[in-house]
Amino acid sequence: MEVGDKIKMPLPEYIKKEYKKTRTLRGMWYLTNYKYKFNMSRIKTYLKGLKQGHVLGIKCRSCNRVFFPPKTICGKCLVKPDQWVMLPETATVATASAGYAEDDKNRERPIPVIGVRQDGSDTVLMHNISEGVDFDTVYIGMPLKIVWAEERNGGWFDIDHYEPIEDPANELNKEENKK
Amino acid sequence: MELDPTFDRTISLLNSYTAGGMQMRAYMKKFNVSIEDIAKIAVNSIKNAAKNPSALPEAQQSNISVEDVLESEILSSPLRKLMYPMLCDGTAAIILAPEKQSLKITDNPVWITGVGSCQDTYYLGERDLSISTSMEIAAKKAYKIAGINDPKKEVDVAEIFGHTVCEDLILAEAAGLCEQGNGTSLLDGGPALNPSGGTMSGLTPCACGLTRIIEAVKQLQGEAQDIQISGAKKAIATGQVGFCAQNNILYVLEGGGN
Amino acid sequence: MSKVQPAIISCGFSEHASKRSDVNMAELVYEAVENSIQLANIDWKDIDLIINGNMPAFEGANMPELWMGDHIAAKNKPVLRVTTGGTTGGSVTIAGYYAVASGLYDTVLAIGFEQQSCGDTALGLASVAIGEIVIYPDVGYDYGKMASNMSAGAAIGVAAYQAMNYMRRSKATEEDLARVVVQNRRNAAKTWWTHLKMPTITIEDVLDTPYLSYPLRFGMVCPASDGACAILFTTEEKARQIADIPVYVNGVASVANEPAILAPNMEGAGQVDPCEQLGAMKSAELAYGQAGISFPEKEIDYVEVYSPFPNQELMWVERLGLFEENMAPEAYKNGLTAWDGELPVNCSGGVNSTNAIGASAMERPAEAALQIMGKASNQVPKTVHTAMGHGWGGSINLITHVVMSDEPQRKWR
Secondary structure: OOOOOOOOOHHHHHHOOOOOOOOOOOOOOOOOHHOOOOOOOHHHHHHHHOOOOOEEHHHHHOOOOEEOOOOOOOOOOOOOOOEEEOOOOOOEEEEEEEEEEEEEOEEEEEEEEEEEEEEEOOOOOEEEOOOOOOHOOOOOOOOEEEEOOOOOOOOHHHHEEEEEOOOOOOOOOOOOOOO | OOOOOOHHHOOOOOOOOHHHHHHHHHHHHHOOOHHHHHHHHHHHHHHHHHHHOOHHHHOOOOOOOOOHHHOOEEOOOEEEEHHOEOOOOOOOOOOOOOOOHEEEEOOOOOOEEEEEEOOOOOHHHHOOOOOOHHHHHHHHHHHHHOOOOOOHHHEEEEOOOOHHHHHHHHHHHHHHOOOOOOOOHHHHHOOOOOOOHHHHOOOOOOOOOHHHHHHHHHHHOOOHHHHHOOOOOOEEEEEEEEOOOOOOEEEEEOOOOO | OOOEEOOOEEEEOOOEEEOOOOOHHHHHHHHHHHHHHHHOOOOOOHHEEEEEEOOOOHHHHOOOOHHHHOOOOOOOOOOOEEOHHHHHHHHHHHHHHHHHOOOOOOOOOEEEEHHHHHHHHHHHHOOOHHHHHHHHHHHOOOHHHHHHHHHHHHOOOHHHHHHHHHHHHOOHHHHHHHHHHHHHHHHHHOOOOOOOOOOOHHHHHHHOOOEEEOOOEEOOOOOOOOEEEEEEEEEHHHHHHOOOOEEEEEEEHHHHHHHOOHHHHHHOEEEEOOOOOOHHHHHHHHHHHHOOOHHHHOOEEEOOOOOHHHHHHHHHHHHHHOOOOHHHHHHOOOOOOOOOOOOEEOOOOHHHOOOHHHHHHHHHHHHHHHHOOOOOOOOOOOOOEEEEEEEOOOOOOOOEEEEOOOOOOOOOO
16 A cells, blocks of 8 residues: 555444536646746755765855755745855754555554754754654654765755754653653 | 636637637628738837837748738738737836825826727627627726726827727727727828837736836826827727636726827 | 724525535535525625635636536625635635625625545645755655655644644643544534534544554544635624614734644744644734633634644634633543533634534634534533634644624723
8 A cells, every 4th residue: 555545434424415417628738738937046065065975054144044955045034055065964853744555454654744843953854863762752852863875965855854863951851851 | 727627628629829819710701801911010029119119029020021921921811920919028017196195296297088898798609709898888988087088089099909909990999099900090190000010029928017007107108209299199009818808808098198 | 003994694505515516626625605694684785795715726626616607696896805725715705804894795695615526636745845856856756655655744734743743742642632533523414514423433433443553543633625615794884774683893813823734835834832832822812802801712703713633623723812821631631612611612623523614614613603603513501702713824834813793892992
């Protein structure tokens, strides 16, 4: 069973009204005929940085917010950010959720997706956490570190995934660190 | 995609070329207008576009003649290629402000004194294609608010958004700028029709109405350079959507003039 | 401020269902239009302007108000279109308000509709982001990985992430979310036009369904409905003649914020915490200010918030100033928001029970207005003087607010 397939659900019953069917006609919308333009200037520099193992964010000179991955325009200031900054490899979990698929024993297998906020940046990037991490242990504020891909060739997944690292505040916050 | 999905879209006979062709045929037949007269309006618009610095460069042809128009490719009889605008990319933006603020910001504001809009029925078969009822109603509303009694004499500049040159004429007549069927007389006198070239200077479907307003504003502020109509004080600018101008809007603008 | 005080005189609906297979778009809208004109008892020729709104990407039909012109009473009348995604209904309502307030039009018909069974919802949603998604494979982000990463958010968007953050802030449990769903669906059973009518649903029924995306279960999410809604606006003088209790629209506001989670152009999303909603708080402030309301928790009698997912209902009633921060789950437990409570919320069932995208944000002010008029099908026992309808959309960043009352706002005139 693939992710996204309709899982057969026992939905609670609701009062339905039957409607007669009227004539239907097919129609098409050829989205593949459209050509969209894309500004790659910031993304190219970012990907080059990833290939060299550098984590680059871009800073807006007006409000000093750092965007990771880079943005072409700052929404708050209407200014094009142009100052590149080097960010550390550590990050925290800003948000997390899980999609579900059935595993081989017909149980629900969570596929975690996390929103990652790189240390020093003010934005969130959706990415993956290490395989095998139990989704129940993921909490908001959990510290992470980048795991680079074995071979980096300037693509989006040169950052292969993020792995959890030890949280020094864990001992102090034992009660707070629940989802 | 603007077509009714249950019939017109599946039959796919109706598009802007065929609609323009049918409209032109109806107009020419009812008012006995020859195709040469319509070609003269096209030549006028294209020559104006050639003098307009904001026009699409590919649409600018200063050496065009009536023969060039009549021999251009047929899109849908009797509509010819040089009577139909060129589609292009573009953006337009304006800033509006109330009276007090605008007088603080600029010495030369242009006032919006009237507006009217109206939508006709969708089906071409239910309309008389040689006239435009929706533009007549929209224009009456706008003139009432602006206090214009005789548009033939009071309007100096008319920027009309028509999908073809013939539609420019039909809409100009419906807006009261000349007698019905007599649109070609606008070349000899009366309000100036599309001094910027109108849609023949380039058609960006959703920005075109705003571009017509901007061209009218330039005329009223005295900043239209080579295409300036001297002494322009009142102008109208129109916009539309739908086949054969189903939905029309008309703005009356007034400025200092010079 | 405005010279003319706009008022709502009637709200009409069509029947909403998962598949209205018996009508096409034009006929569906006509049901709502006919309903509203009959309730107001006016002649349709007196309507001066028609404003139409839906999300065209869902049906793949551009400019529907052109070919359904005859069905929406638009022959030889001015017509406007307003489309803002999920908040379309709210924006159409606000456009109706401004049309009357400007003094140019006396009677205005505002319509919101959607017929999702006509089209392809997934394609419609994808078309919102298509310009950005197609570039991903060029930078090494292939479709397979994208599908798996979007899986947590695909069906329900950012709401799942919003739920995680909200539950961490307020310590709400899944049971609290299920309680909201039960209240909504039972309310929907008493309203005639809604989609999911479940008069006997319990918390256990909701928690018994599998997860869609953590922490939202299948039983908690909104349906995709076909339906239409129409509101008639007019001036104060005409409203007094036509309606028993005209509903004066006193405050409108809409504020946009940066998107969260799903940002365009492969860039980092600007809103880090999706349940912070500064835009909603600002928009509420603006709308209350216009309406002259200083203590919303005391002055507002009835509220309809736009919450396709139960965590959003808890979040909105806090952000809109009706309950203290993190106190909403308690309020729901103690029955404050029930039909007979101090501040009833979503007695029509809310968006959780019926979601026709173009119409839902309009049905919220419409139901709130009906409660003031005393004509709602699930009329609350207390007298409602001031009510509020709210809408949101986009990547949780577009908000609209409409505040109404049975007294016109004389302060600003």
